[in-house]
Amino acid sequence: MPSKTDSSTGNENDDGQIQLSITRVPIDYSALTESVRSNRCGAVVLFLGTVREITGEKKTASLEYEAYEEMAMTELRRLIELARQKWPVEKVSLAHRVGHLDPGDIAIGIAISTPHRREGFEAARFLMDRIKETVPIWKKENWADGTTDWVHPEE
Amino acid sequence: MTVWIAGRISENMTDSIQVTVRCFAGLKEKIGKPEFSLVLPSGCSCATFKEQLVAFYPETSVYSSRLLVARNGSYLNDADLINDRDELACFPPVSGG
Numbered sequence: 592m593p594s595k596t597d598s599s600t601g602n603e604n605d606d607g608q609i610q611l612s613i614t615r616v617p618i619d620y621s622a623l624t625e626s627v628r629s630n631r632c633g634a635v636v637l638f639l640g641t642v643r644e645i646t647g648e649k650k651t652a653s654l655e656y657e658a659y660e661e662m663a664m665t666e667l668r669r670l671i672e673l674a675r676q677k678w679p680v681e682k683v684s685l686a687h688r689v690g691h692l693d694p695g696d697i698a699i700g701i702a703i704s705t706p707h708r709r710e711g712f713e714a715a716r717f718l719m720d721r722i723k724e725t726v727p728i729w730k731k732e733n734w735a736d737g738t739t740d741w742v743h744p745e746e
Numbered sequence: 747m748t749v750w751i752a753g754r755i756s757e758n759m760t761d762s763i764q765v766t767v768r769c770f771a772g773l774k775e776k777i778g779k780p781e782f783s784l785v786l787p788s789g790c791s792c793a794t795f796k797e798q799l800v801a802f803y804p805e806t807s808v809y810s811s812r813l814l815v816a817r818n819g820s821y822l823n824d825a826d827l828i829n830d831r832d833e834l835a836c837f838p839p840v841s842g843g
Contacts, residue, residue: 640843656842659770659835663842665819687842701843719843725821727814727835728842729771741772741839743812 600660610684611667613660613728618686618697627682632704636711638719644668644694650735655687658699659727663687666726674718678710683718687728763788763830767799770837773813776805786828793824799836809838 596627601612610626624637668723683706688698703717705711723744732740768781786798796813800806806813815822816835828834 657771658842659768659837662819662835707814720808723840723843726765726842727770727816727840729835731771738804741775741838743772743839744841 600664601728606693608682609668609671611664612686613658613689614686615688615690618688618700619640620700620702623684623700623702625734626684627702627704629681629704632681632706634705634708634711636701636703636705636708636715638699638701638715639697640699641718642692642696642698646734649732651694651732652735653733654692655696655731656687657729657731658687658689660689662727667707667722670718670721673721674714676713677683677717679706680714681705685700685718687726689728709728761788762786763790763828763832763833765795765828765830765832766798768833768835770835772838773806775837776808777803788830790828791824792822792826792828794827796824796836798838812839813837814839 600614601610618639620637620639624635627635642651642654667685671680671685674680674683682702684702686700688696693697699719699722701715703711703715703718705714730742732742734740762785764782764785765781766781768843769777770780774780784795784799786795786804790798792815793794795815796811798808799813
């Protein structure tokens with residue numbers, strides 16, 4: 592098992608190919624990237640989702656992330672399994688922050704290794720798109736003007 | 747005949763089921779607590795569950811049909827049936843990442 596901090600939900604599957612965590616501490620994207628490197632792979636794709644300060648006319652002071660952690664982990668595993676059915680994904684390491692995040696902070700990091708670059712980009716994009724649709728995690732905008740809004744995608 | 751009023755039953759309790767609901771994010775804020783029980787008509791669908799929830803907590807009507815429902819970590823469809831003593835999770839559309 593990977594090392595755990597007491598404020599994160601961590602998980603590694605049986606063959607050591609998948610590492611997932613929902614964490615309150617900053618995401619170590621170097622470690623995330625390093626953990627998926629493999630001699631069987633010619634490509635490592637890393638995606639970081641970071642807190643954007645300006646959205647249109649509005650300025651973000653901070654974000655609050657909340658997760659339904661047990662289901663989020665289940666759903667992440669399901670999506671990674673779907674990705675592995677579509678592309679030859681070797682390893683996946685994924686971390687999502689919860690709690691208070693400031694502009695520039697990393698909210699999510701996904702590292703994927705694949706034999707070739709094309710499937711790496713495609714699998715990373717697929718995972719990120721699906722995560723935003725079905726993994727039970729939410730963010731609340733704390734706007735610079737003092738108002739707050741839960742963020743929900745438009746229908 | 748049983749008359750259903752906003753998650754409460756007026757008569758004939760044998761036709762009712764009770765579920766526990768965990769709620770999250772904006773829904774939890776609207777309801778003011780992370781978990782609650784709801785009495786429902788037996789044989790009710792997930793769609794009816796959502797209607798009853800919004801009827802019982804009208805302040806959640808801003809989410810209404812967009813609410814998502816899960817049982818044992820899997821999403822339910824509107825037509826799925828709710829069982830007595832189900833432990834459900836209910837929440838607004840997700841916005842992680």
